Amino acid sequence: MSKLRVEALEQPDGTAFVFNNKNLLINGGMNVWQRSTSTSVSTDTYSTVDRWKTSVGSMGAFTISRSTDVPSGQGFGYSTKWDCTTADASPAAGDYIIFQQLIEGQNLQHLLKGTSSAKAIILSFWVKSNKTGTYIVNLYDNDNNRSISKSYTIDSASTWEKKEITFDGDTTGVLDNDNAVSLFLQMWLGSGSTFSSGTLNTSWESKVDANRAVGVVNLADSTSNELYITGVQLEVGSTASGFEFEPFEAILRKCQRYYEKSYEYDTAPGTATFNGAYYDEVGGTNYPRIQAHYGVRKRTRVPNTMTIYNPNTGTSGQMYIWDNTVARYYSLGNTVYTFTSVSTEGQNNGFNLNNRAWGGIHYAADFEL
Amino acid sequence: MIFTNARYGTDLFTGENDKVIVDIDGVTTFVSLADDNWVYKEIKKQVEAGELTIADAE
Numbered sequence: 001m002s003k004l005r006v007e008a009l010e011q012p013d014g015t016a017f018v019f020n021n022k023n024l025l026i027n028g029g030m031n032v033w034q035r036s037t038s039t040s041v042s043t044d045t046y047s048t049v050d051r052w053k054t055s056v057g058s059m060g061a062f063t064i065s066r067s068t069d070v071p072s073g074q075g076f077g078y079s080t081k082w083d084c085t086t087a088d089a090s091p092a093a094g095d096y097i098i099f100q101q102l103i104e105g106q107n108l109q110h111l112l113k114g115t116s117s118a119k120a121i122i123l124s125f126w127v128k129s130n131k132t133g134t135y136i137v138n139l140y141d142n143d144n145n146r147s148i149s150k151s152y153t154i155d156s157a158s159t160w161e162k163k164e165i166t167f168d169g170d171t172t173g174v175l176d177n178d179n180a181v182s183l184f185l186q187m188w189l190g191s192g193s194t195f196s197s198g199t200l201n202t203s204w205e206s207k208v209d210a211n212r213a214v215g216v217v218n219l220a221d222s223t224s225n226e227l228y229i230t231g232v233q234l235e236v237g238s239t240a241s242g243f244e245f246e247p248f249e250a251i252l253r254k255c256q257r258y259y260e261k262s263y264e265y266d267t268a269p270g271t272a273t274f275n276g277a278y279y280d281e282v283g284g285t286n287y288p289r290i291q292a293h294y295g296v297r298k299r300t301r302v303p304n305t306m307t308i309y310n311p312n313t314g315t316s317g318q319m320y321i322w323d324n325t326v327a328r329y330y331s332l333g334n335t336v337y338t339f340t341s342v343s344t345e346g347q348n349n350g351f352n353l354n355n356r357a358w359g360g361i362h363y364a365a366d367f368e369l
Numbered sequence: 370m371i372f373t374n375a376r377y378g379t380d381l382f383t384g385e386n387d388k389v390i391v392d393i394d395g396v397t398t399f400v401s402l403a404d405d406n407w408v409y410k411e412i413k414k415q416v417e418a419g420e421l422t423i424a425d426a427e
Contacts, residue, residue: 043370044411180405270396304406306399317390317397334381335388335399368407 023244024108024121025101025185026051026254028232030066030078034252034259035364036268038065040085046368049080050255052101053368059095059190060220061086069228071126071160075245079126079230082189082219089221097190097219099229102369105143105175105182111236113141118169123185124240128160129227133217136191136200137165140184140207144173147207149200151215160228164240170204179300181369185234188212189219189227256296261364269307269364270314277311277362282346283355288321288330290361291343299339303365306337308344311360319346323357330359337365370394372412376424389423 032050039047041054042061048054054064067081080099088095112118123137131154138149150165175182188195191213198210205211219225231243252265261269262276282288310318310329321328330346337343342363375391378399389400389412400408415421 044407045370046407302401302403304401304403304408305393306401307396308399332397335378336381337399337401366408369405 020244020246022233022235022241024103024234024236025232026258027251028125028230028234029076029243029245029251030080030230031248031251032255033066033078034255034261034265038063040064042086046259046366051258051368052080052099055096055098055100057094057096057098058088059091059097059192059218060084060088062097062220067228069128070230071128071162074126074231075243076126076230079128079228082225082227082229084220084223084225087220087223089218091190091192091218091220093192093194095190095192096188096195096213098186098188100184100186101232102142102181103183103185104179104369106177106179108175108182109177111169111175113170114144114172114174116171118171119236120169120238121167121234121236122238122240123165123167123232123234124163124243125229125232126160126162127154127227127229128158129154129219129225130157131217131219131222131225131227132157134215136188136213136216138184138186138188138212139167140186140212141170141173141175141182141204142180142184143176143182145207146170146173146204147201147212148204149212149214150202151200162231166238168203172204186212187229188216190221191216253296257299258368259364259366260295262292262362263364269362270309270316272312272314274311274360277360279358279360281356282321282359283353283357285353286348286351287333288319288346288353288357288359289343290319290359291341292361292363293341294365297340299367301367302339303337303342303367305364305366306335306342307364308332308335308342309362309364311362319344319359319361321346321353321357321359323351324354370408370411372415372421375412375421377426379426386426391423 070076200214201211278292333347335344378388380387
């Protein structure tokens with residue numbers, strides 16, 4: 001049997017080639033936007049770019065949107081844009097602005113965290129903002145309540161810059177090998193004194209909130225502020241390799257473990273459309289029932305949230321019935337959702353449905369961490 | 370997220386509460402009562418702060 005020994009493989013930019021799935025993050029290239037491509041955010045929410053939680057804790061408001069402003073010649077199609085729409089130049093103690101991604105413990109076992117062989121990890125990304133100064137990235141170990149932070153600087157206003165930040169391995173605190181969140185990657189864009197009044201914890205330590213975001217700028221101090229970010233990669237080691245570009249389908253599939261909808265990809269939930277809707281024959285009963293199986297079935301948790309929409313109007317909490325020649329709208333009654341499907345029943349509204357009546361629903365299901 | 374019109378929903382078979390039915394930013398949504406559910410955590414925060422009340426199941 002012949003063998004091929006590979007001494008070194010390089011990507012086009014000269015960085016070391018690493019095979020698939022090296023990025024611990026999902027959708028770091030900001031490719032997939034199932035929920036919305038532009039949303040106003042003033043709370044903690046998953047409402048824009050897939051897998052990324054945009055957390056604005058009483059610290060102004062931002063429009064988060066998909067932008068085609070990207071670093072030239074790097075191969076990215078989109079960035080995520082934070083545009084401050086309501087300023088807060090004097091945040092209260094507990095306020096914060098964080099762009100974060102939460103990672104399951106079962107996907108982090110190879111970090112060997114909590115052992116003498118714990119591996120360093122390195123974060124790389126592209127960022128651009130008119131707001132120059134110090135920014136903070138914090139890793140938070142949710143299983144062991146441990147934390148490490150590093151700072152970086154945006155040096156030139158409104159210019160794309162690439163940043164690389166290394167975090168030492170942590171020999172304390174084994175991560176749970178399960179499907180719950182073990183690690184938070186938190187990119188701090190502003191904070192009140194609760195998170196910034198101490199000394200930045202540049203080594204792993206038991207979490208002290210005051211040490212997590214020391215020195216961070218306030219991206220909310222002016223409605224002129226905006227920030228773009230893309231190409232976010234977190235990988236094992238202390239040398240950043242080139243960004244792992246994946247096919248759109250592969251990224252979407254990964255994202256759908258955490259959120260999926262019956263609508264077509266480019267259609268926002270709540271849109272009046274029959275494309276992608278689930279149908280069933282419902283005649284002969286005053287309690288029409290429709291079941292939809294999710295596209296991604298091998299889950300280990302029920303959805304956090306399940307929203308049912310009327311395909312004809314886009315109204316939530318409602319199913320659509322076409323009864324011979326009459327459109328009827330039923331409010332939802334018993335609704336059961338499992339790892340694999342949702343089954344929902346219309347409340348009895350007094351109509352006697354014809355035997356050939358049919359009904360339809362759309363759904364949106366959130367499984368985020 | 371702005372929560373309004375919150376009430377409990379019940380399991381079809383056991384009759385026990387298994388969800389909160391609530392309008393989230395005006396969208397009627399079922400929220401599972403799991404402790405690791407990030408949305409339910411937000412609801413509980415608002416309930417504990419006295420900003421939201423969850424009515425009994427209908």
